[in-house]
Each structure stands twice: as C-alpha cells, then as structure tokens.
Amino acid sequence: MIKVEGLTKRYARTVAVNDISFEVEKGQIVGFLGPNGAGKTTTMRILTGFLPATQGKASVAGFDVHESPMEVKKRIGYLPETPPLYPEMEVSEYLEYAGQLKGITTGDIKRRTDDAIGRCSLGEVRSKLIGKLSKGYRQRVGIAQAIIHNPDVLILDEPTSGLDPKQIIEIRELLRALSGEHTIILSTHILSEVEHSCERVIIISQGKLVAQDSVANLTNRLRGSEAVALEVAPVEGRPAATEVQQRLEQVSGVSRVMMKDARDGRLVFEVESLQGRQIRSELARTVVNAGWNLNELRPVGLSLEDIFLQLTGAEQKDEQEGGKK
Amino acid sequence: MTHILLICKKELKSYFASPIAYLLMAFFGLLFGFAFYTATRDFVRFSFQSQMMGQAQPMNVNEQIIRPLLGFASTIALFLVPMITMRLIAEEKRTGTIELLMTSPVKDYEIIIGKWFGAIVLYACILGMSMINIAMLFLWGKPDLKPVLIGYLGLLLQGGCLLAIGTFISTTTKNQIIAGGVTFFVCLLFWLLSWFTAFDSGVVSQVINYLSIVTHMDNFQKGVLDSKDVVFYLSMIFFSLFMTSRAMDSLRWRA
Numbered sequence: 001m002i003k004v005e006g007l008t009k010r011y012a013r014t015v016a017v018n019d020i021s022f023e024v025e026k027g028q029i030v031g032f033l034g035p036n037g038a039g040k041t042t043t044m045r046i047l048t049g050f051l052p053a054t055q056g057k058a059s060v061a062g063f064d065v066h067e068s069p070m071e072v073k074k075r076i077g078y079l080p081e082t083p084p085l086y087p088e089m090e091v092s093e094y095l096e097y098a099g100q101l102k103g104i105t106t107g108d109i110k111r112r113t114d115d116a117i118g119r120c121s122l123g124e125v126r127s128k129l130i131g132k133l134s135k136g137y138r139q140r141v142g143i144a145q146a147i148i149h150n151p152d153v154l155i156l157d158e159p160t161s162g163l164d165p166k167q168i169i170e171i172r173e174l175l176r177a178l179s180g181e182h183t184i185i186l187s188t189h190i191l192s193e194v195e196h197s198c199e200r201v202i203i204i205s206q207g208k209l210v211a212q213d214s215v216a217n218l219t220n221r222l223r224g225s226e227a228v229a230l231e232v233a234p235v236e237g238r239p240a241a242t243e244v245q246q247r248l249e250q251v252s253g254v255s256r257v258m259m260k261d262a263r264d265g266r267l268v269f270e271v272e273s274l275q276g277r278q279i280r281s282e283l284a285r286t287v288v289n290a291g292w293n294l295n296e297l298r299p300v301g302l303s304l305e306d307i308f309l310q311l312t313g314a315e316q317k318d319e320q321e322g323g324k325k
Numbered sequence: 326m327t328h329i330l331l332i333c334k335k336e337l338k339s340y341f342a343s344p345i346a347y348l349l350m351a352f353f354g355l356l357f358g359f360a361f362y363t364a365t366r367d368f369v370r371f372s373f374q375s376q377m378m379g380q381a382q383p384m385n386v387n388e389q390i391i392r393p394l395l396g397f398a399s400t401i402a403l404f405l406v407p408m409i410t411m412r413l414i415a416e417e418k419r420t421g422t423i424e425l426l427m428t429s430p431v432k433d434y435e436i437i438i439g440k441w442f443g444a445i446v447l448y449a450c451i452l453g454m455s456m457i458n459i460a461m462l463f464l465w466g467k468p469d470l471k472p473v474l475i476g477y478l479g480l481l482l483q484g485g486c487l488l489a490i491g492t493f494i495s496t497t498t499k500n501q502i503i504a505g506g507v508t509f510f511v512c513l514l515f516w517l518l519s520w521f522t523a524f525d526s527g528v529v530s531q532v533i534n535y536l537s538i539v540t541h542m543d544n545f546q547k548g549v550l551d552s553k554d555v556v557f558y559l560s561m562i563f564f565s566l567f568m569t570s571r572a573m574d575s576l577r578w579r580a
C-alpha cells in the first residue's frame with residue numbers, strides 16, 4: 001500500500017531523512033518510532049505530498065507521490081503534528097469544510113460529519129468554537145478531520161500527544177477499529193505506544209532507518225533485558241572504579257556496564273542484562289563477596305536511547321561517542 | 326469550481342467572524358459619508374449661488390459629486406487592501422492550517438482563486454457602504470446611472486488587481502504584519518508614482534505611469550469604459566495570481 005525507496009530529504013543545513021526504504025502492506029498499522037528530530041514528520045510530509053523529496057521515490061496505493069499527487073491526496077487522511085484547525089470555526093462546521101475539501105459531496109457531508117463526530121466522541125463539543133477547546137479535544141478534531149473521507153491510508157503524526165490516559169486508550173481503540181480496512185502509519189517517540197497499537201514498527205534515528213520489524217519480534221528482542229543502577233561506596237580509594245567495572249562485566253548475563261557517576265566517593269554504574277536474564281541477585285552477590293559496600297541496587301527502565309543502542313549494536317555506539325569527543 | 330466556492334465561503338466566514346470586516350466597513354462608510362456630505366454641501370451652495378447670479382450654467386451631479394467621490398473611494402481602497410489580504414495565506418502558514426489545504430486533493434489555483442474571491446467579495450461589501458450615499462443622490466437629483474456603474478466597475482477592477490498583489494505578498498511570509506506592511510508600501514508606491522509621473526512625458530515615466538495601477542482608474546471615474554483599461558486590469562490580476570501560484574510552489578520546495 002505504501003512503498004518508500006531510498007527516500008532522502010535535505011534541508012539547507014541538515015539531512016532530515018537519509019536514504020530510507022520501507023513498505024507497508026494493506027491493512028497494517030505501522031508505528032514510526034524515533035527520538036526528537038529523527039525525521040518522522042519530514043517523512044510523513046513527503047508521503048502526504050506536502051513536501052517534495054530531494055531523492056528517492058514514494059508511492060501510496062500504487063500512485064507516485066510526486067507524479068500523481070492528486071490521486072495520492074484523495075486516498076490519504078493526514079493528521080499533522082499540529083492539528084490544522086481554524087479557531088474561529090465550530091467543530092461541525094470545520095469538519096464539513098475539511099470533508100468537502102477532500103471531495104465529499106454536499107449531499108453526503110452531513111452524514112459523514114456525524115459519523116466522524118461519533119467515532120471520535122466529539123458529540124458534546126460539536127457546536128463549540130475550536131479556539132475554545134482543550135488540547136485533547138483539538139487533537140480529536142484533528143483525527144476526525146483525517147478520517148472523515150474514509151481514506152485508504154491514514155498518516156497520523158503523534159496522534160496521542162496532549163491526551164490524558166483515558167483519551168489515549170480511546171484513541172488506541174479507535175485506531176484498532178480503523179485498522180483492517182485502513183492502512184495506518186503513526187509516529188511517536190513513546191515505545192509503549194507502539195506496543196499497544198501497532199503490528200509493525202519502523203525505527204528511525206537521525207534520519208536513518210535503524211530497525212524494521214514486527215512488534216512481536218521487537219519486544220522479544222527486548223523482553224526480559226533489564227537495566228540495573230548499582231552504587232558501590234569505596235573505602236579509602238578501594239576498590240578502584242576499573243576494578244569494579246571489570247568484575248561486574250564478568251557476571252554472567254551482563255551485556256554492558258556503564259560508569260554513570262564517580263563523585264563524592266560513590267561509584268554509580270548502569271548494568272544491562274542480556275535478554276531473558278535476571279542479574280540482580282548475582283550482581284549483589286558479586287559485590288558483597290568482593291567485600292565492597294553495596295549502597296544501592298535498583299532496576300531502571302530501558303530508555304528509547306538504550307533501545308536504539310541495543311538495536312544498532314556497539315559499533316554505532318562507539319561512533320556516537322567518538323563523535324562527541 | 327466547487328472547491329473555489331468552498332474556500333471563498335470559508336474565507337468570508339472567517340472575515341466576518343472577526344471584527345476586521347465590520348471595522349473596515351465602518352471605517353470606509355464613515356469616511357465616504359463625510360466626503361459625501363462635504364461634496365453635496367458645496368454643490369448645493371454653488372448651484373444656489375449660480376442661480377442667484379442669474380447664470381444659467383448647468384450643474385452636473387455626475388461631474389461634480391460622483392466623480393470626485395469615486396476618486397476619493399479609489400484612494401481609500403489603497404489603504405483597505407493590505408488589511409484585507411495580509412492574513413490570507415500568511416496566517417495559514419503560521420498556524421499550520423496550510424497543511425490541511427496542501428494535503429487535500431485541491432489544486433493550488435483553486436486555493437488561490439478561492440481566497441482572492443473571498444477578498445474581492447469583502448472588498449465589494451466595503452464599497453457597498455458607499456451606495457447608501459449614492460442612492461440618496463438618485464432620490465434627490467437625476468444623475469446618469471451608466472457612469473456610476475462604470476465607476477464602480479473600475480473600483481472593483483482596481484481593487485481586484487491590488488488584492489491579487491496582496492495575495493501574492495501574503496504567500497511569501499508567515500508574518501501577517503509584514504505581509505500587510507509590504508502590501509501597504511506597494512499600494513502607496515503605485516499611488517505616489519502615478520502622481521510623480523503624471524506630468525512627465527519621458528519614456529520611463531510614461532511606462533511607470535502606465536503600469537501604475539491607479540492611473541487606469543481615471544477613465545472609469547469619468548464614466549468612460551475603455552477596453553484597454555479593462556484588459557490592463559485583467560492581465561495584472563492574472564499575472565499576480567500566477568505569481569502567487571509560483572510562490573506557493575516554491576513554498577513547498579523550501580518549507
């Protein structure tokens with residue numbers, strides 16, 4: 001349904017998207033995951049025909065984005081990063097306008113508007129001015145605008161940003177209801193978002209495609225691997241930091257040991273485990289057996305950055321650290 | 326065509342949802358009313374005097390009231406145009422709603438013409454305020470209708486031209502204050518140039534004078550419909566709207 005080949009977008013100074021290729025099958029929900037500035041919005045803008053690519057090809061439903069933009073636009077519903085709303089319009093009036101822009105006929109527009117209002121639970125605010133709505137409601141009006149013409153493909157840029165937990169669950173349910181007949185790409189920088197709503201995930205970072213996998217595979221790769229913060233208090237300069245680090249690295253099941261802090265006579269490490277390995281008790285035993293003072297041992301969640309590092313492997317990590325120096 | 330009308334209607338709703346439309350109508354209505362009052366007062370005084378002195382010089386409502394009033398209206402229009410066009414596209418760029426327009430299956434020219442139509446209709450509503458006064462002339466005197474209609478046609482054409490230029494300028498920036506300021510400056514320049522070059526017969530002056538949108542209003546004011554002026558206005562409108570669509574395109578490439 002969506003096909004992207006060697007897509008590159010260069011701005012004056014930055015390469016926002018760098019040689020990305022992927023495909024999305026009909027009916028799939030795909031999560032576009034990446035940290036700030038990764039190039040998610042830029043890729044989506046190219047897919048929707050808002051921006052031209054510098055290089056590469058993108059096609060939606062068999063139509064090239066650059067060569068037949070009208071055909072592509074007819075088949076896409078797009079929620080931009082900032083919902084494109086007119087504060088001086090009422091919700092239903094706005095949805096009618098947006099729907100007609102997308103080619104819904106006057107005879108049909110009332111019914112479609114009511115439908116979109118129902119699906120996004122906007123009934124209470126339908127005759128309110130958009131300028132007076134809360135952020136969450138605006139986001140929902142933005143989503144209603146994207147689905148009103150029942151497009152084949154939905155492209156949603158951070159659809160749950162600004163919503164409260166209850167609304168997030170509602171949107172997830174809405175997306176699940178929409179998938180199947182619609183192909184959906186949504187962007188986010190929250191990992192759990194992808195786990196909840198998507199079947200496949202495309203991870204990009206700094207404009208490059210980092211990983212592309214089914215969510216099940218990805219969570220398998222990550223499941224069970226845990227990160228532990230560990231603090232050792234040396235007495236009179238002993239043990240030395242390198243000694244502790246070496247000893248920790250030898251513990252079975254440990255994949256990575258990072259020195260986080262070494263001030264005020266404390267040594268703080270972050271230790272990551274291999275998949276499916278519980279390392280906390282083993283770590284504690286190691287430290288105590290060596291006769292050192294164990295101040296703290298506590299699990300920490302994997303951050304998106306850690307996941308990128310895990311997925312991209314060590315070379316890229318070295319590259320990045322080398323780049324910083 | 327449905328898209329053009331749709332966008333035009335939306336623009337009008339937005340204008341009338343904010344005080345700007347009413348303010349401009351009131352502003353123009355008051356100024357025109359005042360000018361009308363002065364013009365008719367003088368006219369009555371003069372015709373009274375000429376009767377007293379027994380001169381049978383015919384007084385002409387068209388020549389002595391309507392024509393200067395139309396000239397006055399065309400000058401005021403120069404100040405109205407920037408206020409009408411400044412938000413047209415700049416505002417959509419600032420708030421991001423341009424993403425809705427540019428990712429909907431709507432052609433650029435439909436967006437541009439729709440917006441420009443909306444601006445023209447508002448402009449016509451503003452001009453309409455003057456008709457209250459002109460209608461009074463018809464009740465009271467017997468002016469010719471045809472020159473009045475031609476005069477209004479001229480005002481509309483001149484306005485359409487300036488509005489098209491304003492639309493173009495609004496496409497080039499996100500900041501509506503800048504869009505309004507530059508448009509105002511351009512309108513002012515046309516006006517000044519038409520003055521400076523009016524009495525100079527040099528080739529450059531003549532060319533500038535010809536291109537200065539304001540000078541083509543003269544014939545319309547006199548009640549003379551010259552196809553040359555109409556063609557000039559229409560081609561200026563076409564050219565400006567064409568430039569607007571180029572600017573939209575480059576907006577896409579640079580954005």
Ligand SMILES: Nc1ncnc2c1ncn2[C@@H]1O[C@H](COP(=O)(O)OP(=O)(O)OP(=O)(O)O)[C@@H](O)[C@H]1O
Nearest residue numbers: 011014016034035036037038039040041042043580
């Ligand atoms: N109009 C622009 N001009 C120049 N550079 C831009 C422009 N838009 C985006 N960029 C740059 O392109 C890169 C990718 O930006 P993009 O908005 O696509 O990231 P993103 O993944 O959507 O991030 P976020 O999670 O913050 O929304 C960034 O480095 C950004 O600074």
Ligand SMILES: [Mg+2]
Nearest residue numbers: 040041042081
């Ligand atoms: Mg973004």
